[in-house]
Amino acid sequence: MTYDPVTANPLHGNPLRTRADVEKALHDLFNPLLPFFSEGGARVRLDGAAAHFDRAAADLEGFARPLWGVTPLAAGGGAFDHWELYRRGLANGTDPDHPEYWGQVNSTDQRMVELAAIGFTMRLLPHLVWEPLEQRAKDNLAAYLKHARQFDFADNNWKFFRILVDLGLQECGVEFDRSLTEKYLGELDGFYLGDGWYRDGNIRRIDHYIPFAMHFYGLIYAKLARGDDKRVAAYKERARLFAKDIRHWFDEDGGTLAFGRSLTYRFACGGFWGALAFADVEALPWGEIKGQFMRHLRWWADKPMANRDGILSIGYGYPNLFMSESYNSAGSPYWALKAFLPLALPDDHPFWTAEEAPAVTSHEPVPLRHPGMVMMHTDRNVVALASGQQNWQMRHGTEKYAKFVYASRYGFSVEADERAYHQGAFDGALAFSDDGRHYRVRETNEVARIAGNTLFGRWKPWSDVDVETWLIPANPWHIRVHRITTPRALHATEGGFAIGRADMNADTYIDEIGRAVAKSKTDVSAIIDLGGLREGRAHRALPNTNLIVSKTIVPQLRGEIAAGTTVLVTAAMALPAGPSAEAALGRVPQAPDIADLEALFAREGVDVSAILVPERF
Template structure:
């Protein structure tokens, strides 16, 4: 019998319909970690892979991150058998004389991240976690937290970590300098853009850190803070506004838009829905919020996201280090347990009592001006046309932020060899090469604007090559227009959506001038050249393995062609749908090439800068 990796997923087979199902899911996720706790309880080391921070900090990460789920579990009245283990770990990890000491914070440090979960636990469960500690352990734990909070935290969502530590210290009666807290609360307000949206620091990116960090922590603060009524009111109102937009980053089946960094945190992306419930913010009807929350967990239950021992892997839809960040240790994925915050609520809370309602998105495109996206809901999928953001700090940051199109069902691919142009996946992207070996894609924009449901950007793959790109939805399709000004001939490759590839070449592909198609048992993906005056060659490309975030082997329809020196207009239509009658019908309804002059007039008349582009570039 062959091994089925999906069965190793602790969520597999769980119907995830009720509060009891969600509680079971949390326990099933935690149980595989128990053999990896150190003798003194302070460290959890799951494998030998490294992050950029030291091993002690990584072991603290493995210890602390499960608390995001375990703390709500006990706060909601459930029994948990291992608080003595956690108390022992807290005592030993903060004791400088103990061999499992976590190490001293001496600057911006990963330990500061993990201490947020400890502060949250001290706030929520002082009778279980703080009061039973001997006085020496209390003194050491307090001293450790007080020392760590004196250092600067990173200039982004990290500022909330000091605030969560302070909530815990306050609950335990430990004196601290409140001005540190107030300053960070004010600085976090400086990241607010309006309409419920934040920026994750002063950088050109607006990603999942807005729901699963900025709003998640803000809603915890709104529920737990003493006083500060105006800020509590602001956080709740911002979350109400945000819910109207962020729901469109989810599809009807519970999948979320694969976009940006830290996607190894997986169902943390659904933490926002649980945080609304925790803070009693009915931003959408409770049945709608509950539906988004439960469908998201069910979506993840069907993927091979764990190793054979049940420990969550680094990766997204399967174990994959190619897409990971330099700050991902083996314990990093357990930020996913943020999704279990609603377990702090009793069974009779309106969130749990509500009847789960299905998603009802409609078919009209939804423009989101702050992230610079136009959302398209199609069967089992949500597509985001993206004006393009910027992240040069992360591995594969270009693929995570600057493609033209992202998706929940088809995710995106990361490139694994920057010196193998003809092997690139380039799904949702336009790649250009002047030597046939190296390549350039969009990494950043000089201009990024949105007008209605149309997006425009100007970008330069080289200093002497300029490209204007327009993106527009067209039913199940979308259209991309690229006007390229180049002083030399270039070769171009443009990709559609990547779909899962079967073994033994069992899928159907077509490649001809101006068109490429890939059809599998489950999906259809196609790209069509609408360019005036030239025709690119189609290719159904078998991408290198483990490049796509959801499917470990994929097919990507591509268009290839040379462009001469001067100005060239490339026009592309692309779509992907689940296999079936609707996909076959859409295949016969290729949209016509648009009027580029009309696009230019629309942008000139109605175009506004997307929020991310307004941040000055930092090198």
């Protein structure tokens, strides 16, 4: 029988309309893990791929991450038949004399991350995971958590992990040094920027860790903390502000902006909506919050994201190690179960009783100063024009943070070969080569500013080459203006949006002077040269480079850049196939005047928040 990767998806066929549907989805996601629990219950090993941390930590990750889903399920009265397995695992994993011992934390360690789920479970379900343990197991578990929490956690969202452990210790009556809790709560406030936005540490990076980590954990704290009313109120108010912005990272189908690191956590991106419900924060009407949550789960139901046995893969829309991080083990994707937090709520909670409301979208652009984006809702898609953030620590950090444009429907691509310039996808990017083999793209900005609905960045692909880039929305198109100053001749390739490619070349490719267009059965993507005669190429990108689909076409513009100063003006768009897409091809926007853009930024330009942190090398 032919393997069907879609039906291997545990969400396949689930309508995902009701609380019962969401419960079923959780069980269907968890059950494939059962054969992979170790005999002692403390470790879950799903394949042989490695992360940068040791195998014991990876096995703990596989054990702990499902707790983000099954703990709310049980807290809300749902049935889960495997608590004895988890109790056995907690006892053995924290027993230094047991062969499945997780290993001692002695510095910043991946184990710290996974202990947060255990602390969360101890806080919500002490009667299931703490009280039934024998005294020796209680002593070992308490000692393990207390030992780990004394070390420095990473200077970012990790600081919440100590706080979640502390919530569990407190609930179980274990004494600990509470000054360490207060220290991290204060330091987390130092990451807050205003208007509901945080940064994930003191770095040039504002990504999905803001909704699915900073706010997610903050809202859990707001629900479960005792005696910290001022901070609880602050967390709730920040979430209310944030919801009005982050809803523009989600499209009308439930897809979310593909941007940044850790996208293998998939529907964890919808965890923010569930956390609002968990904390009883009606930041938007309940129907809208529920609609965002349910649509996001449904968006994943037809993606070939699982392996044959129903185990979630490393990847995004399909199994893909190219896009993974060095800290992704086979258990990493199960942070997706953070989305199931609303199962802790009773059936009569207004989140569950509300009728789903459609997404709030607007044809007008939505500027977001803090992440340095201008959002555009197009048909079944959301587009982010991006000023360019910085992440040199992550694999493919440039592609994940520094492209000019990102989208929910079309994702983005990572490059497969840094020594194959003519094979590069370069979607949403401008690449230069001085030897026809190697290439440079934007990796960071010297300046990143926003003025109204327009973005500006100044960047250097080489130390002697300067590029100024303006990004302007023209829905469904967007315009890019690049002023390039170089002492030597270069070759340049600029890419539009990547769309799915059919087998047997059953697509339409238009390669012309000044434009390239790709048409598939489902989508149309185009890139137009508004100011010159670059050659158009509908490029068949290398396989497994795009996050959402494994084979893509990327319209590109290619040409020589002479020594001196050159101005390139580009329009790009992608839409679902149909009359609207064909009509848009006939309504190409006009090139703007650089003098007008410079005047705009002289009057109104302000620095993007993401750039206002010193670089770290």
